[in-house]
Amino acid sequence: MRYRHFPGILLAGAVALAMLAGPALANPTIVFDLKSGRILQHQDAFKRWYPASLTKLMTAYVTFRAIAAGEVQLDSPIKVTKHSAGEPPSKMGFKPGSVMRLDNALKMMLVKSANDIAMAVGENVGGSQAAFAERMNAEARRLGMTGSHFVNPNGLYSPEQYTTARDLALLVMAIRKDFPQYVPWFSIEGLAIGKKQISNYNLLIGRYPGADGMKTGFVCSSGFNMIGSATRNGRTLVAVVLGEQSAVSRAETAARLLDQGFATAQPNWITIAALPAYGDTTSVNDLRDELCRKKPAVEQSEAAAPVGDKEAPKSPYQEKLDHVPTLVAVGLGGATGPKPKAMLDETGQEYADVPLPTWRPDVPPPPGAEPTVVGSATAAQGDEPAKVLN
Known part of the structure; x- marks a missing residue:
C-alpha cells in the first residue's frame, strides 16, 4: 500500500484543492522547506530505496567533516588507486596513480x-572503501538516518546499500546548514577538462527558475533518483524524488513538486525529524527488470535520451540550455596541500597502492595464515588496495 500525505487542512483555498485532487505519485517523495525543515508533502517517505549516486551526497558530507576536522584540505592530493580506476561508468577514466586536488x-x-573519483575520495579520506563506509554509517546514525546503510562511496548497486526519502532530506539539511560554503558546487552547470566539456546531469540547473542543486542518481535497481532544490525570494525548497522512469521524468516530477511548494504559504507543519515512521520500512524495491530488461540501452543512462519522434510532446528538461553554460575548470595536478592523514602511517609515510599477497591455491597456507573474512561477499565490488609501507 502506498501512502501519500498532505497537511491539507493548512493549505489555502484553490492550492489545497489542486494538490489534493492531483494524480497520486508513484514512488517515494518528500518536499520540505530548507530553513525550517518543515514538510510540505510526502509519500512513502520511510520506504527503503537504492540511492544510486545520491550516495555521493553522503560521501561529500563525510569529506566536508574531514576537512573541518583538519584531516585533509581542499588542495590535498587525491590519488587514483588501482581499485578506484576499475570502477564502472559514469567515470573520468584517469589512470591509476593520477593525482588531483x-x-x-x-x-x-x-x-x-x-564513480571512480568518488571511490578515490573515499579511499584517500577514509583509508579504504570499508573504513570510509564505516564513517558514512556513523554519520547516518548521528543524523538520525534510521533507514539507511552504506557499503561504498559512489552508489553502485549493492543489496546492502539503501536509504529513504526521509533520510535523504535529513542529509540535505545537514549539508546545506553545516557547510554553506560548498553550496555553489551543487549548482555548477558544467565542467571543463582541457577541451572537453561535461554537463551536469541535473536537468533543473539552468532551466528551472531558482534551481540551485543538488544531485541525481541512477542504477537499474533504483530507477532515476533526484534531489532538486530551488530558491525564490529567499525561500529554499527541496524535493526528493526516487524511482522515476527516465532522466526527464524525474526532473519534471521534481519541478512539479517544487512548483506546488512555492505556491503554498509557509505553514507550521511537522518537521522532517519529527515525522513518525509509517508504511513499509523494511523491504527495498528493485526496478531492474522494469527499467533494464525491457528498455533499450539508450534509456538506461543518467543522461536524458533524445526525442526521436518530432510529434511527441517535449519537455523543457529535454532541451539544451538557452544560454551558454558556465563551466568550471577542473583537472589533474595542482595538489600542493598535505596528504590525507588516512593515507599516512604513524611515522608519516604514505601507504603504497599494492595488492595484498595471497597464498597459491595449490599450496595450503601455513598454520595461522588463513584469511579472516569480514562482512558478506555481496558487499564487495572489487579488491581494495592494501596498506603496505613504501
Whole structure:
C-alpha cells in the first residue's frame, strides 16, 4: 500500500484543492522547506530505496567533516588507486596513480557523478572503501538516518546499500546548514577538462527558475533518483524524488513538486525529524527488470535520451540550455596541500597502492595464515588496495 500525505487542512483555498485532487505519485517523495525543515508533502517517505549516486551526497558530507576536522584540505592530493580506476561508468577514466586536488575531485564527483573519483575520495579520506563506509554509517546514525546503510562511496548497486526519502532530506539539511560554503558546487552547470566539456546531469540547473542543486542518481535497481532544490525570494525548497522512469521524468516530477511548494504559504507543519515512521520500512524495491530488461540501452543512462519522434510532446528538461553554460575548470595536478592523514602511517609515510599477497591455491597456507573474512561477499565490488609501507 502506498501512502501519500498532505497537511491539507493548512493549505489555502484553490492550492489545497489542486494538490489534493492531483494524480497520486508513484514512488517515494518528500518536499520540505530548507530553513525550517518543515514538510510540505510526502509519500512513502520511510520506504527503503537504492540511492544510486545520491550516495555521493553522503560521501561529500563525510569529506566536508574531514576537512573541518583538519584531516585533509581542499588542495590535498587525491590519488587514483588501482581499485578506484576499475570502477564502472559514469567515470573520468584517469589512470591509476593520477593525482588531483580534493576540491576538483569533489566537483567531478558531484557534477559528472564520476564513480571512480568518488571511490578515490573515499579511499584517500577514509583509508579504504570499508573504513570510509564505516564513517558514512556513523554519520547516518548521528543524523538520525534510521533507514539507511552504506557499503561504498559512489552508489553502485549493492543489496546492502539503501536509504529513504526521509533520510535523504535529513542529509540535505545537514549539508546545506553545516557547510554553506560548498553550496555553489551543487549548482555548477558544467565542467571543463582541457577541451572537453561535461554537463551536469541535473536537468533543473539552468532551466528551472531558482534551481540551485543538488544531485541525481541512477542504477537499474533504483530507477532515476533526484534531489532538486530551488530558491525564490529567499525561500529554499527541496524535493526528493526516487524511482522515476527516465532522466526527464524525474526532473519534471521534481519541478512539479517544487512548483506546488512555492505556491503554498509557509505553514507550521511537522518537521522532517519529527515525522513518525509509517508504511513499509523494511523491504527495498528493485526496478531492474522494469527499467533494464525491457528498455533499450539508450534509456538506461543518467543522461536524458533524445526525442526521436518530432510529434511527441517535449519537455523543457529535454532541451539544451538557452544560454551558454558556465563551466568550471577542473583537472589533474595542482595538489600542493598535505596528504590525507588516512593515507599516512604513524611515522608519516604514505601507504603504497599494492595488492595484498595471497597464498597459491595449490599450496595450503601455513598454520595461522588463513584469511579472516569480514562482512558478506555481496558487499564487495572489487579488491581494495592494501596498506603496505613504501
